[in-house]
Amino acid sequence: MLEVRNLRKVFKGGFVAVDGVSFSVPAGGSLAVVGESGSGKTTCARIVTGLEKATSGTVTLDGTVQMVFQDPYLSLDRRQTVASCLDEVLAHHTRLDRAGRRARTAELLSLVGLDERHGTALPRGLSGGQRQRVAIARALAADPKLLVLDEAVAALDVSIQAQILNLLVDARAATGIGYLFITHDLSVVRHVCEDVVVMSRGTVVESGRVERVLEEPEAAYTRKLIGSVPRPGWVPTRGVSRAG
Amino acid sequence: MTSPLLEFQNLRMAIGDRPILREVTLSVAAGEAVGLVGESGSGKSMTVKSVVRLLPSAASVSGAVLFEGTDVNALGPKELRRLRSRDVAMVFQDPRATVNPVHTIGHFLTEVLRDQGMSRSEALRKVGGLLADVGVDRVERRLRQRPHELSGGLLQRVVIAAALATEPKLILADEPTTALDVTTQEEVVAILDEQRHRRGTALLFISHDLELAAAVCDRIAVMYAGEIVEILPAARLHEDARHPYTRALLRSRPGTVAPGERLETVPGTPQSAADAPAGCVFADRCPQAEKDCRTTRPVLLPLGTGLAACHLLERNA
Numbered sequence: 001m002l003e004v005r006n007l008r009k010v011f012k013g014g015f016v017a018v019d020g021v022s023f024s025v026p027a028g029g030s031l032a033v034v035g036e037s038g039s040g041k042t043t044c045a046r047i048v049t050g051l052e053k054a055t056s057g058t059v060t061l062d063g064t065v066q067m068v069f070q071d072p073y074l075s076l077d078r079r080q081t082v083a084s085c086l087d088e089v090l091a092h093h094t095r096l097d098r099a100g101r102r103a104r105t106a107e108l109l110s111l112v113g114l115d116e117r118h119g120t121a122l123p124r125g126l127s128g129g130q131r132q133r134v135a136i137a138r139a140l141a142a143d144p145k146l147l148v149l150d151e152a153v154a155a156l157d158v159s160i161q162a163q164i165l166n167l168l169v170d171a172r173a174a175t176g177i178g179y180l181f182i183t184h185d186l187s188v189v190r191h192v193c194e195d196v197v198v199m200s201r202g203t204v205v206e207s208g209r210v211e212r213v214l215e216e217p218e219a220a221y222t223r224k225l226i227g228s229v230p231r232p233g234w235v236p237t238r239g240v241s242r243a244g
Numbered sequence: 245m246t247s248p249l250l251e252f253q254n255l256r257m258a259i260g261d262r263p264i265l266r267e268v269t270l271s272v273a274a275g276e277a278v279g280l281v282g283e284s285g286s287g288k289s290m291t292v293k294s295v296v297r298l299l300p301s302a303a304s305v306s307g308a309v310l311f312e313g314t315d316v317n318a319l320g321p322k323e324l325r326r327l328r329s330r331d332v333a334m335v336f337q338d339p340r341a342t343v344n345p346v347h348t349i350g351h352f353l354t355e356v357l358r359d360q361g362m363s364r365s366e367a368l369r370k371v372g373g374l375l376a377d378v379g380v381d382r383v384e385r386r387l388r389q390r391p392h393e394l395s396g397g398l399l400q401r402v403v404i405a406a407a408l409a410t411e412p413k414l415i416l417a418d419e420p421t422t423a424l425d426v427t428t429q430e431e432v433v434a435i436l437d438e439q440r441h442r443r444g445t446a447l448l449f450i451s452h453d454l455e456l457a458a459a460v461c462d463r464i465a466v467m468y469a470g471e472i473v474e475i476l477p478a479a480r481l482h483e484d485a486r487h488p489y490t491r492a493l494l495r496s497r498p499g500t501v502a503p504g505e506r507l508e509t510v511p512g513t514p515q516s517a518a519d520a521p522a523g524c525v526f527a528d529r530c531p532q533a534e535k536d537c538r539t540t541r542p543v544l545l546p547l548g549t550g551l552a553a554c555h556l557l558e559r560n561a
Contacts, residue, residue: 036425127513128284157283157514158452162496162507169504184426191498191507210503228430230455231499232482236434238379239427 001027001178002048002065002146007057009043017043019202021057025146025195030172030179032189032210034225035199044199045150045182063145066138070151072131076123082109082134083119089141108137111174112167129160133167140171150182165191186229190214198222247313249274249413249446250295254307257290259300263517264290266470266525267307269544274413277440277447279457279478281493282467283514288450291467292416295448296328311414329356333407335436337419339399343391350387353406360410374405378435397428401435408439415440418450433460454481454493463550466490469525470517476550487552489526524555532556 002025009018018040025031035041046052048059049067069075077085083105090101109119112133123131132152139147149168153161169192172179181193189196189210197207198219206219217223224239248271257265265287272278280288293299294309297316308315311327319327336342343352353371358364368387375383378401391399400420407415417436421429437460440447451457457464458478466474466489474487485491494500495508512529521527527537534556542553 036427129513158493159283159496159510160513162498162509165498166506166509169506187497187499191503224427228427230453230459232455232458234455234459236430236437236459238431238434238438 001025001029001062002180003058003060004044004048005058005060007044007047007059008055009040009047009052010055017202018047018054021197021199021202021204023195023197023204023207025178025180027062027145028172028176028178029195030181030193032181032183032193032196033199034183034186034189034196036184036225038201039199040202041182041199042150045148045180048146048180049148061146064142065146065148066140066142066144067148067150068132068135068139068152070154072128072135073123075135076131076138078123081120081122082114082126082137085134085138086119086141089138093142104141108141111140111171112137113163127160129156129163132156132160132164136164136167136171140175140177144177146178146180148180148182151184152181153188154183154185161188168192186214186226198225248272248310249276249312250448251310252291252294252307253310255291255294255309256306257287257294257299258304259302264303264470265294266517266520268467268470268472270465270472270475272414272446272448275444275446276463277449277461279449279451279461279464280467281451281454281457281464283452283493285469285514285516286467287470287517288467289418292418292448292450295414295416296332296334297324329359330410331412332414332416333410333412335400335403335407335415335417335420337422339396339403339423340391342403343399345391347390348387349389349391349394349402352391353387353402353409356406356410371405371409374408375402377408377439378402378405379431380405397424397432400424400432404432404436404439408443408445411443412445414446414448416448419452420449421456422452429456436460454497466493469515469520471525471553472544473526473554474550474552475544476548476552480549484549486547486550486557487526487554488530488532488556524553 005022007018007021010016021044033041033044047054049065086105086108087101090096090104096104114133153164156164193210196210196213198205200221206213206222217226250272252268252270255265255268268291282288305317354367357367372383375386380386380401421432424432449457449461458481461478464476464478464481465472468489474490476484485494492510498507501507510529521538523538523540524542527533537555542555544551544553547557
């Protein structure tokens with residue numbers, strides 16, 4: 001459903017952010033693009049959603065795409081109620097009449113675990129987790145085939161993150177939507193994705209099925225990334241010896 | 245038994261009539277590392293800031309914060325200055341907010357030492373050695389650079405070097421690696437751990453990441469809504485956690501269940517001290533809460549290898 005071939009992005013000044021990157025997401029599939037800051041993962045997401053133009057390479061998308069960002073507060077209009085925000089998207093993307101839109105708004109709210117009461121709220125009256133639910137509901141309102149989630153659970157408290165991850169698993173099962181997960185968090189990858197692309201400094205260092213890549217990583221960088229995730233019994237070690 | 249280096253005794257804090265900390269009792273021994281974990285709004289940062297009295301001016305405090313047996317709230321300006329500049333060092337989440345952007349790294353690092361009467365050349369030699377200790381390369385060059393020329397990971401090492409410079413007895417670290425990439429985080433906590441052990445410095449380490457805190461600390465204190473609900477040895481975190489909140493936190497991380505299976509969730513959202521019920525702070529969200537949980541406050545009681553504040557555990561003990 002999404003096919004990215006040989007993507008290259010050179011920013012002004014000649015900085016190569018993305019170089020020769022290819023990946024694909026099958027219909028209803030879930031792909032993770034993981035990497036650290038400067039790996040080019042967010043640039044890839046922005047190119048897929050049309051927020052950025054690739055220098056060369058192709059993006060083929062069968063259907064529409066929506067994006068959910070890390071900070072829902074910055075991506076919601078602070079003067080607009082939740083219901084009016086969803087209604088606006090529905091009016092733009094569907095042919096539903098007013099009553100149909102109202103029914104669909106209620107459906108979307110319930111899909112993301114909110115109720116009618118939240119519909120009348122402004123973003124500032126909601127918690128961080130509730131705002132991220134609204135951002136997901138708004139993205140789903142446009143009935144996209146693909147949802148691009150850029151660190152969408154990174155800023156959430158762990159108990160709220162669990163709620164949102166469950167919600168994303170449910171929404172995919174209910175709608176058959178596909179996910180492109182941009183994340184640095186390997187435990188999130190393991191939980192919600194089937195395939196993974198590991199990026200470092202603008203290029204793909206390894207890709208494959210999640211269980212294969214996380215259990216038997218081939219690239220040294222993937223091994224380093226997996227090794228630095230805190231876990232029971234983990235002892236942090238210094239990679240570089242004492243300088244000076 | 246020797247008296248602890250740092251001791252919070254029934255610490256309560258409010259801003260106006262809004263409670264921030266409901267009751268914090270915790271001690272840190274000399275050379276010990278204690279992790280303070282919990283979700284946003286639980287009061288972790290305020291607890292740590294109370295050690296050096298970096299509190300909002302409207303805050304009213306009761307109870308005591310004893311450093312080497314003296315209540316920091318009773319310190320005069322001169323003693324407070326000494327505490328902040330010499331005995332206790334701080335490392336915060338964002339190194340760019342800590343280091344003055346217009347001065348050089350060398351100026352930032354030597355400022356306190358010069359203030360304490362050390363000569364410029366001696367101070368520079370000392371901080372050069374510290375930078376090397378924390379894994380900063382090309383020390384001479386770094387000392388002449390300004391913060392914007394350094395990456396976040398490198399700058400946080402500079403902040404740790406600054407924290408070590410006055411040979412403090414205690415380092416307060418508030419989410420020191422949260423803004424860093426995970427491979428850089430490993431480096432930075434390994435350095436902090438190594439240098440702390442070498443110097444016998446105590447550490448109060450705030451984190452939202454239980455696994456990270458468990459890896460660098462001796463004991464873990466779990467906070468919720470302005471109270472400590474459980475304290476236990478870091479090495480026994482997974483095996484011995486008893487409090488329903490600690491257990492819920494441990495189980496809600498992806499990776500604890502098979503991929504695709506439902507994660508355990510805690511209903512509702514994290515509460516602050518002002519929103520939490522009068523009895524047990526966790527009663528509103530606790531799946532097992534009973535009637536008196538909402539009305540009667542449980543106290544921290546010894547349980548297994550640690551301490552927990554929970555009526556249900558008391559009853560089954």
